[in-house]
Amino acid sequence: MNGLIHSEYPRETADYTHAGEASADIKRKLKQLGVSASVMRRVAVASYEVELNLVIHSDGGVLSLDVYPDSILLVSKDRGPGIPDLEMAMKEGYSTANEEARALGFGAGMGLPNMKRNADGFEIESEVGKGTEIRMSFNING
Amino acid sequence: MENRYHSVRLDVSRCRGCTNCLKHCPTEAIRIRDGRAHIIDEKCIDCGECIRICSFHAKVAVVDPLESIKRFKYAIALPAPTLYGQFRGLKQPELVLEALKQVGFDDVFEVARGADVVTKAIRERMKKGDYPTPLISSACPAVVRLIQVRFPSLLPNVVDIRQPMEVAASMARREFCRKHGCAPEDVGCFFITPCPAKMTAIRRPIGQIKSEMDGAVSVMEMYGLLLPHIKKMQADPDFHLATRYGIAWASSNGEANAVCPEDSLSVDGIPNVIRVLEEVENNKLTDLKYLEGNACMGGCVGGPLTFENNYVAKNTIQTMAHALPPTHPDEDVPPSALNKYPIRNDRPFEPNDTLKLDDNIIVAMQKIQRIHELMEKLPGYDCGSCGSPTCETFAEDIVNGQCREMDCIHLMKAEIQRMAQEMVDLAQTKRE
Ligand SMILES: Nc1ncnc2c1ncn2[C@@H]1O[C@H](COP(=O)(O)OP(=O)(O)OP(=O)(O)O)[C@@H](O)[C@H]1O
Ligand code: SF4
Ligand SMILES: [Mg+2]
Numbered sequence: 001m002n003g004l005i006h007s008e009y010p011r012e013t014a015d016y017t018h019a020g021e022a023s024a025d026i027k028r029k030l031k032q033l034g035v036s037a038s039v040m041r042r043v044a045v046a047s048y049e050v051e052l053n054l055v056i057h058s059d060g061g062v063l064s065l066d067v068y069p070d071s072i073l074l075v076s077k078d079r080g081p082g083i084p085d086l087e088m089a090m091k092e093g094y095s096t097a098n099e100e101a102r103a104l105g106f107g108a109g110m111g112l113p114n115m116k117r118n119a120d121g122f123e124i125e126s127e128v129g130k131g132t133e134i135r136m137s138f139n140i141n142g
Numbered sequence: 143m144e145n146r147y148h149s150v151r152l153d154v155s156r157c158r159g160c161t162n163c164l165k166h167c168p169t170e171a172i173r174i175r176d177g178r179a180h181i182i183d184e185k186c187i188d189c190g191e192c193i194r195i196c197s198f199h200a201k202v203a204v205v206d207p208l209e210s211i212k213r214f215k216y217a218i219a220l221p222a223p224t225l226y227g228q229f230r231g232l233k234q235p236e237l238v239l240e241a242l243k244q245v246g247f248d249d250v251f252e253v254a255r256g257a258d259v260v261t262k263a264i265r266e267r268m269k270k271g272d273y274p275t276p277l278i279s280s281a282c283p284a285v286v287r288l289i290q291v292r293f294p295s296l297l298p299n300v301v302d303i304r305q306p307m308e309v310a311a312s313m314a315r316r317e318f319c320r321k322h323g324c325a326p327e328d329v330g331c332f333f334i335t336p337c338p339a340k341m342t343a344i345r346r347p348i349g350q351i352k353s354e355m356d357g358a359v360s361v362m363e364m365y366g367l368l369l370p371h372i373k374k375m376q377a378d379p380d381f382h383l384a385t386r387y388g389i390a391w392a393s394s395n396g397e398a399n400a401v402c403p404e405d406s407l408s409v410d411g412i413p414n415v416i417r418v419l420e421e422v423e424n425n426k427l428t429d430l431k432y433l434e435g436n437a438c439m440g441g442c443v444g445g446p447l448t449f450e451n452n453y454v455a456k457n458t459i460q461t462m463a464h465a466l467p468p469t470h471p472d473e474d475v476p477p478s479a480l481n482k483y484p485i486r487n488d489r490p491f492e493p494n495d496t497l498k499l500d501d502n503i504i505v506a507m508q509k510i511q512r513i514h515e516l517m518e519k520l521p522g523y524d525c526g527s528c529g530s531p532t533c534e535t536f537a538e539d540i541v542n543g544q545c546r547e548m549d550c551i552h553l554m555k556a557e558i559q560r561m562a563q564e565m566v567d568l569a570q571t572k573r574e
Contacts, residue, residue: 004507007514023424031294032538033506034498041295041423048424069504105426114425140503 003066003073005029010062011054019055022063023047035140042118043072046136049111050076056101072138082128146183147345149203149338150190154178156200161526163192163201168412169291174529184496187287188342189412189437190446203338203447206357211246214330218314219247220307221334223254223392224442226462227455228365229372233462240379241371249318254384256310257391258471261400263303263485265472274299276422276430279397281305283343284437285415293419294493302349302487306391307333307340311354312483333358336445339437349487360447385474386463393456394441400471402432410436513537521552
């Protein structure tokens with residue numbers, strides 16, 4: 001079920017021009033709702049990381065935002081290539097980022113661990129050849 | 143105090159209702175309604191971008207006239223180091239200090255000395271460790287207010303130590319009263335300001351209940367008055383001077399270089415500051431220890447109330463600073479100075495939630511939905527003809543009851559075409 005607010009942000013591989021716009025728009029919406037600065041910061045960090053992963057690692061996908069009266073849900077769903085070893089990918093410092101991404105300052109292998117740390121609920125599912133889905137939830141009141 | 147005070151104002155008689163300022167305001171604080179600009183008090187951060195961009199000089203900065211120092215029995219001038227940069231080829235700050243006395247001040251005290259104390263205080267704070275990274279400078283009030291409006295989640299990173307002008311005013315007043323045996327209320331402290339943001343910070347302080355300053359006169363006004371005196375001056379007046387580090391706070395990177403020369407970043411110009419703060423908010427700059435942000439290009443030497451070109455002013459200041467001894471504020475400022483005067487803020491930095499659509503989150507959600515629907519209809523040109531800076535802010539303004547859909551000329555045109563077509567259709571049905 002979609003939230004009272006539902007927005008979708010499609011992202012394409014290596015499209016750095018739009019990278020960061022989804023998380024900026026999400027931040028603006030949370031400010032309009034009056035969500036506290038500390039919750040907003042956590043959503044900002046997680047949404048930025050997940051958005052950039054779509055651009056850097058996926059074959060394209062969609063980030064969506066749903067806001068319910070007491071929670072925020074971020075879902076990232078892509079068309080591949082999938083992550084072969086999830087346990088490895090979740091480790092701090094593990095990265096397969098290419099040269100282009102590294103030149104832009106990405107590839108520290110901190111994105112996924114940071115998402116997990118900042119979200120109140122974190123689920124990841126991935127299948128090689130099919131794609132990756134990440135669901136993160138945040139409680140609005142704390 | 144004057145709770146809605148702003149130094150930046152509109153001179154209605156000059157405003158032509160164009161969209162220049164509308165498009166350049168970093169906090170979307172301007173609207174054009176009824177053919178003239180309106181500044182939204184709650185959103186304005188007094189950065190002065192609109193003053194710079196307005197071709198009709200309809201945006202002005204209100205500061206105190208020099209006359210106003212007569213309100214006090216004694217008046218002390220506290221020049222921002224930027225003032226020195228106005229005089230090409232100036233070698234000694236002393237000449238400016240002496241000239242300030244010649245134009246009517248009873249005493250002078252360099253704000254750069256306040257910067258020395260603040261430098262030491264921030265360094266002590268950082269030595270203790272355990273602070274959010276990067277620490278963000280609180281010296282530019284326009285940047286602090288920008289953070290309150292657009293980056294409230296970064297407020298815990300902002301240094302909770304007072305700005306140099308505040309510390310300097312406490313020191314100046316105390317020194318003067320001790321020397322002359324007079325009461326603190328008889329002494330007026332006047333900042334020589336490069337910008338409206340500092341003026342507003344005096345009348346409506348940010349981390350403080352009350353400012354230590356009593357008013358501010360602009361660098362621009364003082365430049366004209368001081369110049370003839372400085373040209374004539376021969377004697378070599380004797381003053382207690384700030385360090386070269388304190389003076390260098392006038393231009394971008396001066397502060398970062400004094401406070402934390404390694405792992406620091408200084409960024410100047412509002413759009414650049416916004417870009418860097420976005421990165422900080424996304425946790426992309428956590429390796430950084432200190433961030434100095436200045437609303438003006440080049441730092442305070444680029445302030446809207448300065449006279450000299452900011453590049454030349456920076457050069458003058460650097461040359462002057464190099465001629466001073468290389469002593470760092472760490473050695474120059476006695477440790478006792480940190481306990482003698484109020485150094486810490488006495489009020490937290492509060493977020494400014496003017497973007498919030500409603501106190502009730504459900505109502506706010508409904509408004510966002512409505513904004514979303516409106517955005518589907520609007521052309522997305524961000525042309526400003528409706529009087530709001532972007533299509534999105536226009537949609538927000540509609541939802542907040544401040545304007546109507548037909549204020550968009552593009553929707554209006556579509557509507558007129560539709561009506562014209564209806565009339566044609568009607569005429570045809572009648573004929574049949
Ligand atoms: N959507 C995705 N599709 C495919 N692989 C992914 C996806 N997201 C993450 N990965 C894999 O998981 C690894 C770890 O991701 P993580 O975000 O933690 O680090 P990073 O993106 O490499 O670097 P950083 O996020 O610090 O810039 C990536 O290098 C990549 O191999
Ligand atoms: S950079 Fe300096 S002059 Fe410009 S607004 Fe900030 S404090 Fe004022
Ligand atoms: Mg990543």
